[in-house]
Amino acid sequence: MSQSAKLRYDDKTIELPIITGSENERAVDIRSLRGNTGLVTLDDGYGNTGACQSHITFIDGEQGVLRYRGYPIEKLAEKSTFVETAYLLIFGELPTEAQLTEYRRLLTRHQFIHEDMRHHFDGFPPTAAPMAILSAMVNAAGCFQPELRQPEEDDKLMEAAARIMSKIRTIAAASFRKSIGKPINYPRSDLRYTANFLHMMFSLPFDPYEPPSEVVKALDTLLILHADHEQNCSTSTVRMVGSSRASLYASISAGVCALWGPLHGGANAAVVDMLSKLQQSGESVESLVAKVKRKDSGVRLMGFGHRVYKNFDPRAKIIKTACHAVLRELGVNNPLLELALELEEIALRDDYFLERKLYPNVDFYSGIIMSAIGIPINMFTVMFAIGRLPGWIAHWREVRTNPDSRIDRPRQIYVGPTLRSYVPLEKR
Ligand code: CMC
Numbered sequence: 001m002s003q004s005a006k007l008r009y010d011d012k013t014i015e016l017p018i019i020t021g022s023e024n025e026r027a028v029d030i031r032s033l034r035g036n037t038g039l040v041t042l043d044d045g046y047g048n049t050g051a052c053q054s055h056i057t058f059i060d061g062e063q064g065v066l067r068y069r070g071y072p073i074e075k076l077a078e079k080s081t082f083v084e085t086a087y088l089l090i091f092g093e094l095p096t097e098a099q100l101t102e103y104r105r106l107l108t109r110h111q112f113i114h115e116d117m118r119h120h121f122d123g124f125p126p127t128a129a130p131m132a133i134l135s136a137m138v139n140a141a142g143c144f145q146p147e148l149r150q151p152e153e154d155d156k157l158m159e160a161a162a163r164i165m166s167k168i169r170t171i172a173a174a175s176f177r178k179s180i181g182k183p184i185n186y187p188r189s190d191l192r193y194t195a196n197f198l199h200m201m202f203s204l205p206f207d208p209y210e211p212p213s214e215v216v217k218a219l220d221t222l223l224i225l226h227a228d229h230e231q232n233c234s235t236s237t238v239r240m241v242g243s244s245r246a247s248l249y250a251s252i253s254a255g256v257c258a259l260w261g262p263l264h265g266g267a268n269a270a271v272v273d274m275l276s277k278l279q280q281s282g283e284s285v286e287s288l289v290a291k292v293k294r295k296d297s298g299v300r301l302m303g304f305g306h307r308v309y310k311n312f313d314p315r316a317k318i319i320k321t322a323c324h325a326v327l328r329e330l331g332v333n334n335p336l337l338e339l340a341l342e343l344e345e346i347a348l349r350d351d352y353f354l355e356r357k358l359y360p361n362v363d364f365y366s367g368i369i370m371s372a373i374g375i376p377i378n379m380f381t382v383m384f385a386i387g388r389l390p391g392w393i394a395h396w397r398e399v400r401t402n403p404d405s406r407i408d409r410p411r412q413i414y415v416g417p418t419l420r421s422y423v424p425l426e427k428r
Contacts, residue, residue: 142249
């Protein structure tokens with residue numbers, strides 16, 4: 001039986017249908033609201049707003065559940081690879097062996113960036129933030145494949161997705177090499193996705209870097225955990241930009257910028273920064289927690305809290321285990337991990353965090369893994385972007401293949417000055 005909600009306003013009652021998702025999530029469909037009443041809704045930060053119906057990722061924030069296309073994140077982290085998970089997200093099904101082989105072939109084929117693009121790196125100062133370079137270069141890459149800028153059909157999308165996934169990794173590694181003044185490494189066709197990235201990051205001309213398998217596995221897991229997270233800030237940005245019919249490359253470039261902020265993808269760097277400062281200053285964990293609880297201090301516990309998860313972030317559980325494993329394998333004794341564990345323990349016993357349901361999120365441990373691998377702090381958010389790319393592509397595709405899709409254009413409640421008379425300059 002279809003349900004509805006009734007809204008009484010002035011002397012009118014209108015009925016608003018209830019929409020039920022495949023996991024029984026329910027929403028009031030307000031699409032007729034403004035037409036029938038002249039009212040709009042106000043929901044800053046969109047905490048109560050469903051912006052779309054999506055087939056891609058399911059999150060139950062109360063239960064700590066995350067599934068890509070129906071598959072639990074725990075299973076994918078254990079059994080899958082980043083490339084296979086990317087295929088699943090973008091195309092909706094796990095690939096057959098033949099499909100995966102073909103997708104890998106395309107990734108290898110498109111791993112180089114155009115030689116002319118390599119010169120673009122020279123235009124950035126050595127101090128340029130890798131996220132700025134990444135955003136600019138993704139947009140620039142679109143100029144080299146004009147025929148693939150709007151790849152709505154599946155055969156074109158396969159080619160475009162492989163190109164952009166492969167190139168973003170090459171661009172990311174090149175931006176790192178540029179920032180440390182070392183020669184940019186060409187990719188290697190004999191290496192798989194994640195190992196190839198590590199080679200481009202760390203190989204020297206006469207000293208090739210052969211990453212330990214545990215490092216490749218940890219990084220691959222990290223990328224899987226970041227691959228999608230439904231309507232987060234950067235994905236919503238990609239969807240919004242895509243809704244104007246902007247190209248895949250332009251939409252993803254915008255997503256990179258949205259991810260950059262410290263409340264979103266920048267949090268992983270902020271966590272390591274926070275832990276390092278704690279270590280260097282000798283301040284106690286208790287004192288930091290006390291500071292965080294004093295609202296006027298303006299200090300937040302980075303890597304804690306989430307708009308959607310009001311229980312453990314399931315990604316944080318997986319990453320915590322991976323973090324221990326990789327540090328053990330590498331024989332690294334990282335004092336930041338000790339501090340993180342101490343901080344987590346104290347925060348999880350504290351009423352401030354319990355009452356607000358603030359738990360460690362994916363970023364609490366990801367920075368520690370990346371530090372152990374040798375990835376510098378200013379590259380952390382770039383790693384997040386490489387991981388999130390399949391999700392962005394999947395969401396762009398969902399917007400562009402939806403025949404009912406319209407340009408995203410929210411309303412507002414204007415609270416500025418009412419009509420004023422223009423005063424000429426000489427009279428002000
Ligand atoms: N430290 C201390 N207090 C916090 C924190 C924190 N990390 N996060 C939220 N709170 C408090 C906040 O002050 C507020 O308290 P009160 O109700 O007394 O005013 C309450 O908890 C609710 O916070 P909010 O700001 O309304 O929550 P939000 O949903 O708008 O923000 C968040 C979510 C992730 C931006 C926020 O928790 C935060 O700033 N966390 C630290 C940054 C971080 O780790 N970000 C990574 C998120 S996971 C990766 C991703 O998906 O991008």
